[in-house]
Amino acid sequence: MRGMPSPSPLPRLLGGWGAPVLMFVIALVVAVPAAALSGATTPVVLGDAGAVVRWGLPLVGILHDLAAALTIGLLFVAAFLVPEGPSSDRRGTAARAAVGSAAVWLVTVVVGWYLSFGELAGVPPNTPGYLGDLWAATWQLEFTRLMAIEAIAVAVLLPLAAWARTKTALAWAAVLALASLAPAAYSGHSAGTVGHETAVTALGLHLVGLSVWVGGLLAIGLLLPILGPALPITVQRFSTVAGWAFAMVAVSGVLFASVTIGSPTRLGTSYGIIVLLKVGLLLLLGVAGYLQRRAIVARGVDSPRRFAWMASGELVLMSLAVGLGVVLTRTPPPQSIPKDRDIALSLTGFPMPQPWDWGQMLTAWRVDWLFAFAALTAVGLYAWGVWRLRRRGDSWPWWRLLVWVLGWGLLVYVTNGGPGVYGKVMFSIHMVEHIALMMAVPILLVPAQPITLALRALPKRRDKTLGPRELLLAVVHSRWATFFVNPIVAGTMFFASLVAFYWSGLLDWALTTHTGHVAMVVHFSITGYAFVWALIGRDPGPPKWQAPFRMLVLIATLAAHAFFGLALMQGAWLLAPEFYKTLAVPWVPDLLVDQQLGGAIAWGIGEAPTLVLMMLVAVDWMQRDSRESIRYDRKAARDDEAELRAYNARLQQLATHDRRST
Numbered sequence: 001m002r003g004m005p006s007p008s009p010l011p012r013l014l015g016g017w018g019a020p021v022l023m024f025v026i027a028l029v030v031a032v033p034a035a036a037l038s039g040a041t042t043p044v045v046l047g048d049a050g051a052v053v054r055w056g057l058p059l060v061g062i063l064h065d066l067a068a069a070l071t072i073g074l075l076f077v078a079a080f081l082v083p084e085g086p087s088s089d090r091r092g093t094a095a096r097a098a099v100g101s102a103a104v105w106l107v108t109v110v111v112g113w114y115l116s117f118g119e120l121a122g123v124p125p126n127t128p129g130y131l132g133d134l135w136a137a138t139w140q141l142e143f144t145r146l147m148a149i150e151a152i153a154v155a156v157l158l159p160l161a162a163w164a165r166t167k168t169a170l171a172w173a174a175v176l177a178l179a180s181l182a183p184a185a186y187s188g189h190s191a192g193t194v195g196h197e198t199a200v201t202a203l204g205l206h207l208v209g210l211s212v213w214v215g216g217l218l219a220i221g222l223l224l225p226i227l228g229p230a231l232p233i234t235v236q237r238f239s240t241v242a243g244w245a246f247a248m249v250a251v252s253g254v255l256f257a258s259v260t261i262g263s264p265t266r267l268g269t270s271y272g273i274i275v276l277l278k279v280g281l282l283l284l285l286g287v288a289g290y291l292q293r294r295a296i297v298a299r300g301v302d303s304p305r306r307f308a309w310m311a312s313g314e315l316v317l318m319s320l321a322v323g324l325g326v327v328l329t330r331t332p333p334p335q336s337i338p339k340d341r342d343i344a345l346s347l348t349g350f351p352m353p354q355p356w357d358w359g360q361m362l363t364a365w366r367v368d369w370l371f372a373f374a375a376l377t378a379v380g381l382y383a384w385g386v387w388r389l390r391r392r393g394d395s396w397p398w399w400r401l402l403v404w405v406l407g408w409g410l411l412v413y414v415t416n417g418g419p420g421v422y423g424k425v426m427f428s429i430h431m432v433e434h435i436a437l438m439m440a441v442p443i444l445l446v447p448a449q450p451i452t453l454a455l456r457a458l459p460k461r462r463d464k465t466l467g468p469r470e471l472l473l474a475v476v477h478s479r480w481a482t483f484f485v486n487p488i489v490a491g492t493m494f495f496a497s498l499v500a501f502y503w504s505g506l507l508d509w510a511l512t513t514h515t516g517h518v519a520m521v522v523h524f525s526i527t528g529y530a531f532v533w534a535l536i537g538r539d540p541g542p543p544k545w546q547a548p549f550r551m552l553v554l555i556a557t558l559a560a561h562a563f564f565g566l567a568l569m570q571g572a573w574l575l576a577p578e579f580y581k582t583l584a585v586p587w588v589p590d591l592l593v594d595q596q597l598g599g600a601i602a603w604g605i606g607e608a609p610t611l612v613l614m615m616l617v618a619v620d621w622m623q624r625d626s627r628e629s630i631r632y633d634r635k636a637a638r639d640d641e642a643e644l645r646a647y648n649a650r651l652q653q654l655a656t657h658d659r660r661s662t
Helices: 009-013 018-038 051-081 090-121 130-137 142-163 167-179 196-222 224-260 264-268 270-297 304-330 343-348 369-391 398-416 418-422 427-448 450-457 468-476 479-484 487-502 506-512 514-536 547-570 577-583 591-604 607-638 642-661
Strands: none
Touching (some): 018 304, 051 090, 051 142, 051 304, 090 224, 167 196, 196 514, 224 270, 343 506, 369 398, 427 591, 487 506, 514 547
């Protein structure tokens, strides 16, 4: 190809396992001196586990990150990016390769689990009784417990990847592979920082973005010999995904560094220098990716050699970043945990807020980046959809954009503002947060009809692959959606979730752990959305019940919700007693009174959204009747009232038959 630079050694290795192996070598070459200079492998004076552990963990970490990224990339590319060919088994090849990389991933997790215990216990792995102690302490120590959970998830992924051949099965395998990264987000420096929730959110987003980005590029290179005519469209689609992944990695990296470093003055430390080096590599990757995609992807990647030339430089920079990233996890951060931690910080991860008053509900603020990012993304995508429709001349009601923004704004306020701050220490304010998430937010979001907007704005794929539009259609028309959006099932889930959450240990779990808090917010938000959608939603999905039956379900749910509020108001037992008694909030002298106030909020304030729902169901009832009348009138005008004339003729025949019989 004229004008094309002669390929470097790395492009010649693309098209098989050469690129992952070379990436490991490059990452290892940069990681060894970086680890030695940063103090990541410096022997500990007391309780040193030995050189095997100190040097083995970085090596295993690099292999772990690359194997996980390649597994995720292969499954992601096979499920969502590459079209299947009539004479090539692209998805099957990707799945078989993913089995191999997942096996390496599993081995690295097990080896890391084995070596990490030695570092935690301060004993070499050849110590007598080491394996027995490790097995006994696995579920007692958080770090080894997280690694065991990751190992179980990857072990489940292996047979799924071996069995998966259809795009749907590969999509489920890709989701499980991404979920298997979750334990890693809770380990390392994120486990011991003051801003634990922020660190976990940032690290989780960083791992997902980096794995999809690096793994996707590696996967396309590995599948290069069989992509053939599918190469241009695969690279074009990956380019879009890589742009999102780059943004995710950049934002999450800055957020994580702000927590672990704390102050710009600490950038001169070993930890800070590695962070700056990673930032420099990320900027180089961003510039290189932009220039290459502008010059090559826009015109179409028409040959494997062109793709290899484009990808080689990026893979080298990614190798350096992976090596530095593993060293960073082994380097002590300069941000230290204060010794005078109060009881609230120990229990909830946040210091005790200022004494409560109604003004604090408006002024108190603590950013929860996970839900803030989710809201910004949702509003941005919705606005893009509206812009795309109007750009091609289609209309979209302005009020739907308004209620969508208001709904996500309310969710941000509830999770980041006064309800989120004081809901962690006061049951009554926690109930305000709960009612808003489950009832108020969905009433704003459902009428915005986001699914309808997405289906109209997103392009349709013609090659039978799972794009965003196809994936959305598959979800809303699935048997799962038909079951859970059934009004009776949705109403039962709505009420049963309250009982199961508050009269079990789930409340204590949500109050004391980041995982529990996120699970609570996500579950109640989805449950509330499904219930409201089943009653008043107009988006495509399962068949809608007739309005009278929906009204009956709503009335029954209203009665059950009132029963829940009354039970809390009249209850003489304390929920999550150990947590609230240990916390001992100074301005809550009587915990039971505060809990009963929460019941009054659930009963009183919680019924207001239900009444709004009843009015919306009634309006939908009348509008459907009106639309049916208009549709009937139009049909009668088209066929000259054929249905009415047939009905009258039938009545005349019956009357004639009656006269003859008498």
